[in-house]
Amino acid sequence: MMCGPVRYAQDMAFSPRLCTAILCAASCLPAQTHSSHHPPAQTPRQTGPVTLTPAFVESGSPELIRVEAPNAEKVEGEWLTHKLEFFRAPGSKTVWYALAGVDVEVPPGPSKLTISARLNAPQTQDLSRDIEIHAAHYRTSSLTVPPKFVEPGPEEKELIEESVKAKERAFKTSADKPLWSGTFLAPVKAQATDSFGTRRMLNGKLATIHKGTDFRAAIGTPVLAGNAGTVILAQPLYYEGNCVMIDHGQGLASISMHLSRIDVKPGQQVTRGQQLGLSGATGRVTGPHLHWAIRWQGAMLDPAKLLRLNLSNLH
Secondary structure (H helix, E strand, C coil), X not given: CCXXXXXXXXXXXXXXXXXXXXXXXXXXXXXXXXXXXXXXXXXXXXXXXXXXXXXXXXXXXXXXXXEECXXXXXEEEEECCEEEECEECCCCCCXXXXXXXXXXXXXXXXXXXXXXXXXXXXCEEECCEEEEEECCCCCEEEECCCHHHCCCCHHHHHXXXXXXXXXXXXXXXXXXXXXXXXXXXXXXXXXXXXXCCCEXXXXXXXXXXXXXXXXXXXXXXXXXXXXXXXXXXXXEECCCEEEEEEEEECCEEXXXXXXXXXXXXXXXXXXXXXXXXXXXXXXXXXXXXXXXXXXXXXXXXXXXXXXXXXXCCCC
16 A cells, blocks of 8 residues: 555554554654744854763764773763763773763753763762753654554453563563674665654654655665674564664664565674665555664663764774
8 A cells, every 4th residue: 555655653662652563554644744943053162071972962963972081990980871881992091982862852951971080999070960951853743543543452451462572571581792893774665654753643643753764675685783792682573563672781672674585583683884784564554664763771772863973983
């Protein structure tokens, strides 16, 4: 069934709001879409030993945190209840980095970035600073659907629960050091849609938030690893269809969904650009595409913004 330039299903299992078959049944219905994208305000001026890239911090944004701490033996931190994992820049005795992010559902407002540099024990240096989180102004679309599409049946609930447990097992462990190296690569040679963060209102209520980026990939398009890492899941799931998840270390993972074929196995080490499988239309979808998601310690980040981060020569 053809119903537009791209047809996708919400990644329900990564959303706290479960609304099941809605998008596979309703994505072809007329929708009222409100675009609220605005150019960012003036980029905040950064001074001192701690800097963030990008400097304008938004909900859903991945962030590269740079710390200059001469003579530090270790740098530790916490932000938005997440532990920060710092690693030393190659060939440097003073510069440390951590790759982190702000979940798409974090509301705008002030936040505290807590950072301490451990010097010669027991000395520590407090490098904490306040970070203002700005609204990202993602799109909102409204749909009216039959009530039967709002709740899953008993058999669907059982399959959904099995998929949830498989993902929970996959995310239980992550390498304690970065497995990625260099800037992330787009998973397919295809056009990406402006779909991350879209709020979908169903029958007047917020039902889903789209927590990945959809690529207009025809069936059979090679799907590549965005960066090096370890495969932590490679199997069919209820909503996601044939799905591959890669641990990139320190809680960072990439997720490729709706594949027609999987070419890797759990535990396998993959390199940046290595083929993971072929794109398809498996799972709860209405047409072929690739849904690519980025997860950091449970926070869902904008994949398009991660692709724009320059991570070369960091380790």
